[in-house]
Amino acid sequence: MQRIGDAPLVRRLLITAAVLLSGLFLLLPLVAIFAQAFSQGVSVFWSNVSDYYTLHAIGLTLMIALLTIPVCLVFGVALAWLVTRFDFPGRRLLQTLIDIPFAVSPVVAGLIYLLLYGRNGWIGGWLDSYDIQLMFAWPGILMVTIFVTCPFVARELIPLMQAQGSREEEAAVTLGASGWTTFRRVTLPNIRWALLYGIILTNARAVGEFGAVSVVSGAIRGQTNTLPLHLEQLYQDYNAVGAFACAALLALIALLTLAAKAGLEWRAARREAFA
C-alpha cells in the first residue's frame, strides 16, 4: 500500500523544489550580504563598521531594543494574565485588539504617531508648549518600536497559559501562597520558555524595524539614525560596502536570534521527551 506522496517521482520533485527555492530566496541572499560586506577585505569592512555614525546607529538601535524589551515583557505578561485568568465583558475584543500592530502596516503606525505626537499633532502640540519633543527624537523611535513589537510576548503566552489553565495557581493559593509568591514560584516557571521565546522575537523585530521608525525618526545622522535607517542612507550614498557591512551586522543579529530560538525549541523538545 502506498500513502499519499509516496511515489518516488513526486517525492523527489517536491524535495528539489523546496531545496531550490530556499537556496535561491533564503541562503543565496544571506551569503551575498556577507560576500559584499567583505568584498574589499576585512579592514574596509572594519573601518565601515567602526565609523562614528555607524557606531552611533548601533548604539541607538541596541538602546531602543533594550528599552523596548522590558516594556513589552511587562505589558505582555499582564495582558496574557488578564485574558487567560479572568472572564470579563470585552475579553474577546481585547484579544483581537492585541493583533492590531500585526495587522497595521508599520508605516501607517508611524504616521499615526506623527499625527498624534508631532509638533502640530493633537498631543504633540500640547507637549511642545512644555518643550517636550517626542517625534524626530529617540523617544518617538522607542514609542513606535514598542507599538510594533508589543503583541509578541502576549501572543506567545496566551495559548500556553490557556492550555495550562489556572489549577496550579489555585492550588498554590489554597496552600497559603500570596499573589506574588504564586506568580514567582508557579506561574513564571511554567511560562518561562514561552516568555524567553517572546523576548527573542521582540528583540529581533525591535532591532530590524524600518517602516515605522523611518517615519518618526527624521533619520538625523549621529542623532536619530537606527541601524536599518543608516544602512539605507549608506546605500543611497552609493557606499555599497558600508551598506552591506551594516546589513551583515543585522543579518548576524538575526542569525544569533534564530540560533537562540532553535536552541530553546530543542531544549523544550528534550524536556518534553524527558517528561
Place this chain on the structure above:
Amino acid sequence: MSIRLDNIAKHFGNTQALEPISLDINEGELVGLLGPSGSGKTTLLRIIAGLENADRTAQPGKILFGERDVTHVHVRDRRIGFVFQNYALFRHMSVYDNVAFGLTVLSRKHRPSSGEIRARVYRLLEMVKLESFANRYPAQLSGGQQQRVSLARALAVEPEVLLLDEPFGALDAKVRQELRRWLRHLHDELNFTSVFVTHDQEEALELSDRVVVMSNGRIEQIDTPDALYRSPANRFVFEFLGDVNHLEGKVNNAVLTCGDAHLHVDLPDGHEELLLRPHEVRLTQAPTAESHLPVTITAISPVGAEVRVELEADWLAQPWLATVRHTDFEHLELQRGQRLYAHPRHWRRFPESVSKAPEQRHVA
C-alpha cells in the same frame, strides 16, 4: 472542625448554578456531594474552599468553620486542604517540593526550620507510600501516585477541613477502589472534616458518612448511605442511585395493564408508574395469578456476583434489567431469545406531588 453553610447561592451569568443552600457538616465527618454533571456540586465545594464567591444577595449567605465566620475570608487564609480533580501538581517541581510548598510559603515567623520541613515532608511521603519518589517529577508518576502526592501536599499544612473535587475520577477502577479505602482509613486516623465531590454513586455510598444528593443546583436529599438507598426522598434520588426499571400503565379494578402485560396492584384507578430495581425482578417460566409480564431475554452478562439479564417486550418502552444469582441462573437455564415471565418482588412509586412520601409495596 464543623462546617455550616447558610443560604449559599451562586449564579454564573443568567444560569443559577446553586439555589440557596443550607448545609451542616459535623466535625470529623466524611461527606460526599453526589450528583450528575451540572448539578452544582463542584461549585458548592469551591465556594466552601473560597475559590468561588457566593452571590451577594439581599440576604447574603454565610459560611462558618466551627465558630469562625469565613464568608469573606480569602482562600489562602481559610486553612483548608484542596485536592483537585486533575491533581494540579506543580509540574516543574519535584514531588518533595510539591509537598513542601505549603510550608515554604509560610511567613518567616510561622515557617518551620528547613530540617523540620524536611522531616514533615518525608513523614507525609511515607504516609502516602511515596518516600522513594521524592525526587521524581509529576509527569513521571502514574495517576494514582500523582493523586497521592496531591493529597500529601494538601495535608502538609495540617488543614482542619479537607476538600476533594472528584478525587478518583480519572483513575482506573482498581486503583480507585484502593485509594478510596486508603482515604477512608486516613480520614479516620487523622480526624479532619472532609467533603468530596463525585458523580459515582457507588463511590459516594461506599466512602461517605453522609451523602448529599444534588441536582440542578438543589439538594435533593441528605442522608446516610443506608437510609438513602432504602428510603430515597424522591424519584430523582431513586433513579440516580442505581439502575431502575419502569412499568407504566393504567390501573383498573386493582389491575395495572400495559399492552398484553398486567399486574395485580393495590392502587386506586388511574395512570401509574412503578419503579423497581434490577434485583427486585424475579424470572419464571410461567405467569402467576398476580402478574403476567411476558419478556424476552436479549442479553446476558455474568458480571461479578450476579448475572445481568436484559429483557425486552412489546409493552416496554425501555428494556428492563434483572440481576439473577448464579445458582438461579443455572437452575433456570437462561438463554438469549428465551421467553419468560417477570415478577416484581417489590416496587415503589413516586406520585407527582412532591411533599408526599414515596410509597413502597412488597409483592407476596
